């Protein structure tokens with residue numbers, strides 16, 4: 001059964017179908033023409049999901065315990081990739097023989113609970129407090145081509161992905177109990193990616209993530225002290241300084257932050273502050289696709305081989321901070337030199353205290369030259 005949804009702001013077609021185990025799958029873009037003609041013909045056991053959120057009382061943050069993920073698919077060979085389109089003799093997660101961009105519920109999600117009785121808050125009173133971790137995890141297949149990468153896509157194709165991010169950010173925020181929507185991509189074996197097919201993920205968390213929570217707190221203190229917005233002032237300071245700017249468009253500015261944590265780290269901000277992807281103008285969305293592809297290609301040229309990276313969309317939480325938070329993307333590689341990785345060792349992992357071996361000004365210069 002397929003259902004045509006309202007067209008997104010960028011008029012990208014979206015068709016939702018149901019997989020054999022009841023999960024939702026959404027085709028974005030014009031391909032396939034008739035998704036309903038491709039039902040999921042697999043025999044799938046129902047998904048067993050029972051995630052728990054446990055409170056770390058010392059750090060004041062939640063930790064997800066998701067034991068059901070231990071048996072998830074890990075680095076299958078190309079002929080068994082679950083994200084490639086289905087063929088006559090091989091059925092995958094995507095029933096159609098071709099697609100542009102596909103989003104579906106993860107069969108091995110970190111977040112989520114299938115028991116409706118778990119939907120309550122269940123917040124324990126004691127120090128050892130846990131609760132069912134509701135929310136939802138989705139997979140975004142960027143391309144039907146197994147050997148493609150985001151950097152290879154055309155701006156038009158990237159625009160379909162942007163439309164999917166916008167659609168999911170709006171829809172997931174409406175799920176009761178969801179507090180934050182996070183779109184991201186892990187790329188490369190070095191990051192621990194379990195499937196090499198080009199894809200990203202979307203997490204709809206049942207709480208505000210620790211980093212976002214900290215940013216909102218520092219913003220509130222800055223507002224109290226100065227009456228101004230911290231994101232606005234930081235972006236203005238980087239623009240005035242210019243030494244760490246990598247790329248600028250009419251709508252976006254990309255720079256290596258003054259206090260970058262990673263050897264090569266770029267933050268991409270819209271010039272007009274908005275809380276999330278949904279609030280971006282069509283013109284800003286279109287320009288993002290051009291600039292982002294340029295950035296990814298620069299990362300790939302830095303070391304002479306495709307860079308492992310993490311690309312993270314920071315959006316305001318669903319119910320807090322929308323008037324202060326600034327949507328932005330943080331892109332960084334864990335590579336610090338050809339063949340050398342930056343490991344999070346004693347200082348970073350043990351104390352959360354980062355040390356960066358590359359001056360942010362040098363990183364910005366190298367990224368500018370890689371254009």
Ligand SMILES: [Zn+2]
Nearest residue numbers: 081084146197
């Ligand atoms: Zn594949």
